Amino acid sequence: MDTVKQIDSDDHMVQDMLAISQNRDQEALNRLFDHYVPKIRAFCLAAQPGANLMADDIAQEVMIRVWRKAHTYKPETASLNTWIFTLARNARIDYLRKNSRHQSNIDPEYLWRDVIDENADPFKDAQQKRDQERIQIGLAKLPQDQQQVLAKVYLEGKTHKEAAEELSLPLGTIKSRVRLALHKLTIYIKR
């Protein structure tokens, strides 16, 4: 993917977020809908293939939160993609706990708080930007097998153990693939 182009289009969307929070601009919401809804649906369908109704429900739920919570989004602390990913992830967890065989009374709202820190810290923000760029560039360069495992965990919502079962590989292999990938993306530094 062309990194420069992506950053440029991200800027437009951050402008749209601003237009929503300040002017309640429905046109801006319309543009974000076009961009993000196919991604949110794909994210849901990766975990539950064929569950189109669920995908539609979650996509709508996420976009309603975008509309209502736009003012809480701070571009300097997280990219818009990351922010919307957390909304989609949390909505998917909530949907699954209410509709699955194993219903849970644990409310995910208590467990995944906003990525956005309460205290502004310019040093941390700069660090965050660098991490963001490193991850974006590094991800494209990862070998196929490492990308595949990351996709299983993040998009299909599988644990390491479930990914191992599905790919018929030993758990150790999955663990080392993820660790290698995280190491290359400088997310994981051995303690």
Added chain:
Amino acid sequence: MTIHYHPSIEMLTDYAAGSLSLTHSMSIATHIEQCQECQQQIRKLTTLGGQLFTQTTTEDANIVDLKASFFDKLREQDRSESMSSTVKEQGRRDQSTDHMTSEETLLSWEQDYQVPKSLRQFVPFGYDKLKWMPLSPSVKIATLCQEEGGAQVALTRIKAGASIPTHTHTGDEITLVLEGAFSDKSGIYRQGDFITRDASHKHKPMVTKDAECICLTVLDAPIEFTGWLTRLFNPIMRRYHPHSNH
């Protein structure tokens, strides 16, 4: 505060991805409230999630209808909201005073204990208000939640200087120190430390003499006491665990 024992990178990744079970996620969320290092790690792992998320897309879906129904819904909600906004405003004011009273109660009851935010759903009024079941004169447990087909989350409260009888685990056990400290033959564990033990592990934790110890535990299966006398506890432990047949 220096924390020496952390969750594995696999658990942190599964948590950031949202693929970890809710019971285990509870222990991670509680740990990262106290651990700057893991907070940073989660931040980066979440950024990775955002990046993977942007690369997905469905081409086939027709979102025109979905969009129309979405904007209808939004207008409907906004309309009903503006109509009931005065009522809501009042409600919010009431709620915030309620919230304050509960915070105050929390402080007056237990001056030094701050219940982590991640546990407040199950511990809204402080540790003392929970239903504690005594296991021995110095050990009590309070179950926070039990998942059908999943693990059990509980708090263990042990008096200063006391020990838990030697036991093994029939499944994996996570222990997170919330207050005080304890030790076993592998080390000493203080506030914020996150310890994972598997079924093969046999241990006898002992609480330090200066203060009582409160731990959060996540159990995949009931623990088994191995001493001849304490084996009497086993039926009780099984009864309080969702996986039991009793």
